Structures are given as structure tokens and as C-alpha cells.
Amino acid sequence: MTQRATREMIVATADDLFYRRGFDHTSFADIATAVGISRGNFYHHFKSKDDILEAVIMKRLADRAGMTARWERQAPDPAGRIESFIHLLLVNGEKIREHGCPIGTLTSELAKLAHPAQPDAVRLFTLFREWLAIQFSALGQVEKADQLALELLSRSQGAATLYNAFQDRDFLEREVAAMKFWLRDVATTEAAHSTPQ
Structure with a gap:
């Protein structure tokens, strides 16, 4: 295996362990064992767990940027792209x-630890916030685009947190349907305002 492939495997494994166990409860040894490499080889790629955390955050940013780019290719209109974001709750439902939500759990944990990488983790939310604001602007909601983006982020995070707490799939599906109805209402309201009287 090449050095680059080994590094990518370490980052992917750490990403999974940080999500399932938490950053604080995952050790160098845990990651090295899961990857199947020696501690010496591990230190050749990363000197500290914080270095791995930085790489994991960068991986998540790249993954989410790729996801939004894919939504833009697949959906011809902004409402359809925003629906793809909402539908992500169902796609990732079991996880x-x-x-919990991989972005929300990491951001919360790093905040509790007063970890210096917490602002970097917030960039994951910022990526979605800015992308959603662009979609709402394209939908005609230019002045309220950021407000609507934050509202949708808040609703999706609330739904993810409560689904993780209550384990109620029907609740999650109702929340997704409610968000889609809200989106249609936002789009319809803007269409009514832009129609000549």
C-alpha cells in the first residue's frame, strides 16, 4: 500500500471512530489497531491526534462540498437541491x-472540550449554511436567504437530535415531510410575490 493510501485509510478510519465513539474517547492506539498498522508507521503519517482531527475535518469538508456539487448536477432547480439536503436525514437515518448527526456531535464535543479546532468544525455547518443561502437566493428569497438557511439547518439539527434520542422513525419521516412542505410554502410565497398583478 502506498503512503498516500495508508494516510487516507488512517483518516477514513479516524473519521468513523470519531463519529461512533467520539474524538475524546478514541486513542491513537484505537485508530492504529483498526487500520492494522504499527504505532511507528502511524507516527510516520501523524504526530498527534489533533493532526488527525484536522485531516478528518478537511475530509468532511471535501465530502460535503462534493455532495452539494452532486445535488447541483442532479437537481435542475434550487427547490430540488434544497430538498436533497432535507432528504439527507432519511438517507443517513440509521447512522x-x-x-447522532456527524457534524453536530463533533462540533458539540469540541466545544465541551474547549478544543482549538472547534471553529474549524463549525466550518462544516458554514458550508451548508452558505450553500443553502445560495439556493434560497436562486429561489428568489435574496433578502431572507441566510435567515432561511439557518432556519432549515436548525430544523434539521433538531430533528436529528430528537431522532437519536427517541429512536422514532415515524417522527423523522414526519419532520422531513414538514420541512418539504415548509420549503414548498417558501417557494410558493416568493412565486406569488414575483407574479405581476
Whole structure:
């Protein structure tokens, strides 16, 4: 295996362990054992757990940027792209049920630890916030785009947290349907305002 492939495997494994166990409860040894490499080889790639955390955050940012780019290719209109974001709750439903939202859990944990990388983790939310604001602007909601983006982020995070707590799939599906209805209302309201009287 090449050095680059080994490094990518370490980061992917750490990403999974940080999500399932938490950053604080995952050790160098845990990651090295899961990857199947010696501690010496491990230190060749990363000198500290914080270095791995930085790489994990960068991986998550790249993954989410790729996801939004894919949504833009697949959906011809902004409402359809925003629906793809909402539908992510169902796509990741089982993971959320077991471990919560990967972005929300990491951001919360790093805040509790007063970890210096916490602002970097917030960039994951910022990526979605800015992307959603662009979609709401394209939908015609230019002045309220950021407000609507934050509202949708808040609703999706609330739904993920409560689904993780209560393990109620029907609740999650109702919340997703409610968010889609809200989105249609936002789009319809803007269409009514832009129609010549």
C-alpha cells in the first residue's frame, strides 16, 4: 500500500471512530489497531491526534462540498437541491439513530472540550449554511436567504437530535415531510410575490 493510501485509510478510519465513539474517547492506539498498522508507521503519517482531527475535518469538508456539487448536477432547480439536503436525514437515518448527526456531535464535543479546532468544525455547518443561502437566493428569497438557511439547518439539527434520542422513525419521516412542505410554502410565497398583478 502506498503512503498516500495508508494516510487516507488512517483518516477514513479516524473519521468513523470519531463519529461512533467520539474524538475524546478514541486513542491513537484505537485508530492504529483498526487500520492494522504499527504505532511507528502511524507516527510516520501523524504526530498527534489533533493532526488527525484536522485531516478528518478537511475530509468532511471535501465530502460535503462534493455532495452539494452532486445535488447541483442532479437537481435542475434550487427547490430540488434544497430538498436533497432535507432528504439527507432519511438517507443517513440509521447512522443518525445510532450516533447522532456527524457534524453536530463533533462540533458539540469540541466545544465541551474547549478544543482549538472547534471553529474549524463549525466550518462544516458554514458550508451548508452558505450553500443553502445560495439556493434560497436562486429561489428568489435574496433578502431572507441566510435567515432561511439557518432556519432549515436548525430544523434539521433538531430533528436529528430528537431522532437519536427517541429512536422514532415515524417522527423523522414526519419532520422531513414538514420541512418539504415548509420549503414548498417558501417557494410558493416568493412565486406569488414575483407574479405581476
